Amino acid sequence: MSTPETPTTIRLAVIAGDGIGPEVVAEAEKVLDAATAGRGIRFDKTRFSLGAARYLETGETLTDEDLEAIRGHDAILLGAVGGVPGDPRLKDANIERGLLLKLRFELDHYVNLRPSKLYPGAPGPLAEPGAIDFVVVREGTEGPYVGNGGSIRRGTPHEVANETSVNTAFGIERVVRYAFDLAERRRNKLTLVHKTNVLVHAGGMWQRIVDAVAAEHPGVAVDYLHVDAATIFLVTNPDRFDVIVTDNLFGDILTDLAGAVTGGIGLAASGNINPDGAFPSMFEPVHGSAPDIAGQGIADPTAAILSVALLLDHLGLRDEAASVTRAAEDDIAARDGSSRSTAQIGDAVAARLQA
Amino acid sequence: MSTPETPTTIRLAVIAGDGIGPEVVAEAEKVLDAATAGRGIRFDKTRFSLGAARYLETGETLTDEDLEAIRGHDAILLGAVGGVPGDPRLKDANIERGLLLKLRFELDHYVNLRPSKLYPGAPGPLAEPGAIDFVVVREGTEGPYVGNGGSIRRGTPHEVANETSVNTAFGIERVVRYAFDLAERRRNKLTLVHKTNVLVHAGGMWQRIVDAVAAEHPGVAVDYLHVDAATIFLVTNPDRFDVIVTDNLFGDILTDLAGAVTGGIGLAASGNINPDGAFPSMFEPVHGSAPDIAGQGIADPTAAILSVALLLDHLGLRDEAASVTRAAEDDIAARDGSSRSTAQIGDAVAARLQA
Ligand SMILES: CC(C)[C@H](C(=O)O)[C@@H](O)C(=O)O
Numbered sequence A, B: 001m002s003t004p005e006t007p008t009t010i011r012l013a014v015i016a017g018d019g020i021g022p023e024v025v026a027e028a029e030k031v032l033d034a035a036t037a038g039r040g041i042r043f044d045k046t047r048f049s050l051g052a053a054r055y056l057e058t059g060e061t062l063t064d065e066d067l068e069a070i071r072g073h074d075a076i077l078l079g080a081v082g083g084v085p086g087d088p089r090l091k092d093a094n095i096e097r098g099l100l101l102k103l104r105f106e107l108d109h110y111v112n113l114r115p116s117k118l119y120p121g122a123p124g125p126l127a128e129p130g131a132i133d134f135v136v137v138r139e140g141t142e143g144p145y146v147g148n149g150g151s152i153r154r155g156t157p158h159e160v161a162n163e164t165s166v167n168t169a170f171g172i173e174r175v176v177r178y179a180f181d182l183a184e185r186r187r188n189k190l191t192l193v194h195k196t197n198v199l200v201h202a203g204g205m206w207q208r209i210v211d212a213v214a215a216e217h218p219g220v221a222v223d224y225l226h227v228d229a230a231t232i233f234l235v236t237n238p239d240r241f242d243v244i245v246t247d248n249l250f251g252d253i254l255t256d257l258a259g260a261v262t263g264g265i266g267l268a269a270s271g272n273i274n275p276d277g278a279f280p281s282m283f284e285p286v287h288g289s290a291p292d293i294a295g296q297g298i299a300d301p302t303a304a305i306l307s308v309a310l311l312l313d314h315l316g317l318r319d320e321a322a323s324v325t326r327a328a329e330d331d332i333a334a335r336d337g338s339s340r341s342t343a344q345i346g347d348a349v350a351a352r353l354q355a
């Protein structure tokens, strides 16, 4: 164990989920075991059957009992949740809001951490990508995601639907502080992304808080981009970014785009983090359940494996985290274009850890 | 004149604006003149001094008199408005909300039309772009742009700032109908982009209205993408799109990204259209005032020139519009990498029209 505070037994909640979720989680667990074997760390795992399959079986999305039980863990590993798009039986379900977002909100995952790196050997869509290596710190508990919307005269020609983005100084300051701390451990550069010229109230508050926290971090170079301009730079000049801090919705958009420019969301890992430690943090690949390729054993488990690295890091197991990242990177670098199964990739990464 | 309804005299409001605005507008006018010379069309132009420069001089952004005078025109040609970012004298100005968005809202520009095409010869950032040729139909008068926000306890640790996205069936149906009509004149494919899994009320209404209008257009293939996924496809598979219909904010983001993948927003044109003809429509390059390169005569006027093509098309001058597009495309195709001034590009396009 790398730090004394690390518990010997780690209570891990595993939510494999739907579609390719269980397939990639199996490989992530394989790698987790390989990375921690013989190091005095025991994982006490509880498996939660949650997602579209569970909903179709029981009508339940996330019960209070599930949530309570999950709360009692040190961390959560999640594969992917969500059924087949357009499945009429899921019409009233909204697994995303009722399960995924509910977990993020109830467990106060105010940092949604999404590293983006163009690994040597990973084929990306850009002709001249440069050296891409940045982290998006996406706020996870506020903004347009709060579910503060409604409609009147639904289904009539006079329907009006509102959605309110709710933003607090408390919520912004804590995630901004996290982002500055992260920038100081990286290349000392922070970019705020928002749309301050249109969303003047929320954007103005973000800008003022970033300015205030920046004054305490004189070593960090700070700049600002409107979200539309940020998408341009992500494809023309992605090497300009180090740490991006942004709101929940802009972070959602930018990280999918970032995943695409760094070789696909098959490689993009994420952590839904409660830095205070009051609640378990949750680690998941950015990709979804991909029902179209589920059950074939062809999904790339790398995003789930890299999420395990974020999980280990969060638990203070920094050496183990670094080994997993290195093993996954080496695996990517060694790719020769021949196709491997989900399990073959997991085996290969695990083997590198045992070597 | 290509259609009988076209007026012989066209009252054109010209808002050259700030930064490179006047430079690119000069070339756009040159091309407009060349395209219509000897065709019995007279432009009766009124020049409006609006933008950051006017604000700094007079403290005015857009007076009621200006707005009233602009209303009396058949169309508006706009360069770009906005001062130097961070200019302390503009701190309280918000030229974007007070001028650009005010014009779009007051003149009911509910269709923000943004074609994206990878012209032969235009260098883009993608390694394998495919044949990119789509149009984003961005709603222009609703959504998160309505300015329905506010904050309490401003500047304190207890500040809360809300921004409300307002969406109406009336507003969505009219822009969706426009998009379907456009798809029928193109390749019969329409993609709705939203975030229905999170913004369930606004997104649900968009989806229901698209479904209803789709039933009247059985020849149009309709699909749906979440905005995050749409950004992925814009870099991995942009040739999958024909017509995209989306809300004001998502359209803002997607069109900057689309501009980037098709060789830069130096080429991206746009129309802020009131299809009912109750108010003059406004045509402008997607790019901003770019104060960093202003006054050097190096800005590419192509986006402004292509905006003139949209303007001519909107006025029913279809042949003239097509000639301008063709001349601009030919100019792009003939580029050999040597640098030309703003005026040289304008001259070259105008010369092609005279030939
Ligand atoms: C599934 C969806 C609710 C989710 C989000 O929007 O946050 C996903 O896109 C993500 O980025 O994790």
Ligand SMILES: CC(C)[C@H](C(=O)O)[C@@H](O)C(=O)O
Binding pocket: A197, A198, A228, B096, B097, B100, B101, B252, B286
């Ligand atoms: C300047 C800004 C208000 C504007 C917008 O957000 O619509 C611009 O980005 C655009 O796309 O025309």
